[in-house]
Amino acid sequence: MASSVFWLLAPPGVAALGAGVVCGRIPGLTARQRDMCRAAPDAMVAIGEGVRLGTIECQAQFRHHRWNCTAIGNSNVFGHVVVVGSREAAYTYAAASAGAAWSVAAACARGNVSACGCDPRRPRAPPAGWSWGGCSADVRFATRLARRFLDAREVEGDARSLMNLHNNRAGRKAVKATLRTECKCHGVSGSCTMKTCWRTLAPFRAVGDALMRQYARARPVMLVGRRLVLRASARGHGHRPREPRRQDLVYLDESPNYCERDLAKGSLGTHGRRCNRTAKGTGSCDILCCGRGYNTHQYTRTWQCRCKFHWCCHVTCDTCSERTEEYTCK
Structure with a gap:
C-alpha cells in the first residue's frame, strides 16, 4: 500500500517510469481506472494528490465534531471510506472529488500534465479597458478527468452508488463555483489603461468551506426507479417527487450520533x-x-x-x- 501511494504522489517523470507495473498494484482501483492510470500516469499523480487533499480538508473541517473524518472500513486511497450513506459520507465523497478536480487543474496550469495546460476558452466578451489573458485554470478538463476516474468506481447502479455519483458531481461543481477572476494592470508609469484578467482557482479551503455549507443543508433522498428523488420530508407533503439540485449534497441514511464506538456504523466514538x-x-x-x-x-x-x-x-x-x-x- 505504502509503495503504491508513493508512486501516485511521486513526480510525473518518476511515476511514468513504472506506470505499467505500479498501476496494477494500487489497491481499490477498478479495471477501467487501471487503464486510465497506465494511459496518463502524470494525471494520476495529480488525482492521487487531490484525493489526499480532500481528506486533509475534511479532517480540518470536522476536527471539532463528534465525527472527525476518520476513515472507516476500506483504508485504500481510492476505496469507500464511510460505511453508512450519511451526510458525512456525502461530504467525504464531495471533498475527494473536488480535491481531484482542483489538483488536476493546478497541475495543468503548472505544466505537470502533458494532456492539458491553460484554459484556451474565454467565458465572455471583456468589458472596455480590459482583456482576457494570462493562464486561466482549465477546470473543464480537470472536472472531466476527475469525473471519468472517480465515477468509474460506481458501477453497481444501486442507491448508494447513485448517491456517491451525485456527491462526486457536487464536489466538482464547488470547484467551478469558487473560481476567481484575477487581473493585472498595464500602462505607462503605473497607470491602468489596460487590465489583463484570467480565471484562477480559489484556495482549497474556500472549496471546503463551500462544501461545509452544503453539508449543513444536505438533502435526504430515496431511490425511485433508477433515480434519486427528495424524500417527502424534504420536498413537502403533497408535492411531486423531484430530483435534488446538482450542487446539493445528498444522503440516504440518518447519521449515527457517533458517541459510542460502532464500526458497523462508521463510528469510533468520542472517548478520549x-x-x-x-x-x-x-x-x-x-x-x-x-x-x-x-x-x-x-x-x-x-x-x-x-x-x-x-x-x-x-x-x-x-x-x-x-x-x-x-x-x-x-
Missing part, C-alpha cells in the same frame, strides 16, 4: 477526545462527550525566561512556569 470546557456548541465538552463528562489533566511547563547578557561574558535567566489544563471525554 480532547474538548473545550468553556466553549458552547461544536467542540465543547458538553456536546463532544455526549453527556458522559470529562477528565481534567493538569500539566506544568517550565522554561528559561527574561534572560540577560552580562559583560563579559555570561547570561543569567529566570525560570518561568505555566500551568495548563487539558480536558478529555470520559
Whole structure:
C-alpha cells in the first residue's frame, strides 16, 4: 500500500517510469481506472494528490465534531471510506472529488500534465479597458478527468452508488463555483489603461468551506426507479417527487450520533477526545462527550525566561512556569 501511494504522489517523470507495473498494484482501483492510470500516469499523480487533499480538508473541517473524518472500513486511497450513506459520507465523497478536480487543474496550469495546460476558452466578451489573458485554470478538463476516474468506481447502479455519483458531481461543481477572476494592470508609469484578467482557482479551503455549507443543508433522498428523488420530508407533503439540485449534497441514511464506538456504523466514538470546557456548541465538552463528562489533566511547563547578557561574558535567566489544563471525554 505504502509503495503504491508513493508512486501516485511521486513526480510525473518518476511515476511514468513504472506506470505499467505500479498501476496494477494500487489497491481499490477498478479495471477501467487501471487503464486510465497506465494511459496518463502524470494525471494520476495529480488525482492521487487531490484525493489526499480532500481528506486533509475534511479532517480540518470536522476536527471539532463528534465525527472527525476518520476513515472507516476500506483504508485504500481510492476505496469507500464511510460505511453508512450519511451526510458525512456525502461530504467525504464531495471533498475527494473536488480535491481531484482542483489538483488536476493546478497541475495543468503548472505544466505537470502533458494532456492539458491553460484554459484556451474565454467565458465572455471583456468589458472596455480590459482583456482576457494570462493562464486561466482549465477546470473543464480537470472536472472531466476527475469525473471519468472517480465515477468509474460506481458501477453497481444501486442507491448508494447513485448517491456517491451525485456527491462526486457536487464536489466538482464547488470547484467551478469558487473560481476567481484575477487581473493585472498595464500602462505607462503605473497607470491602468489596460487590465489583463484570467480565471484562477480559489484556495482549497474556500472549496471546503463551500462544501461545509452544503453539508449543513444536505438533502435526504430515496431511490425511485433508477433515480434519486427528495424524500417527502424534504420536498413537502403533497408535492411531486423531484430530483435534488446538482450542487446539493445528498444522503440516504440518518447519521449515527457517533458517541459510542460502532464500526458497523462508521463510528469510533468520542472517548478520549480532547474538548473545550468553556466553549458552547461544536467542540465543547458538553456536546463532544455526549453527556458522559470529562477528565481534567493538569500539566506544568517550565522554561528559561527574561534572560540577560552580562559583560563579559555570561547570561543569567529566570525560570518561568505555566500551568495548563487539558480536558478529555470520559
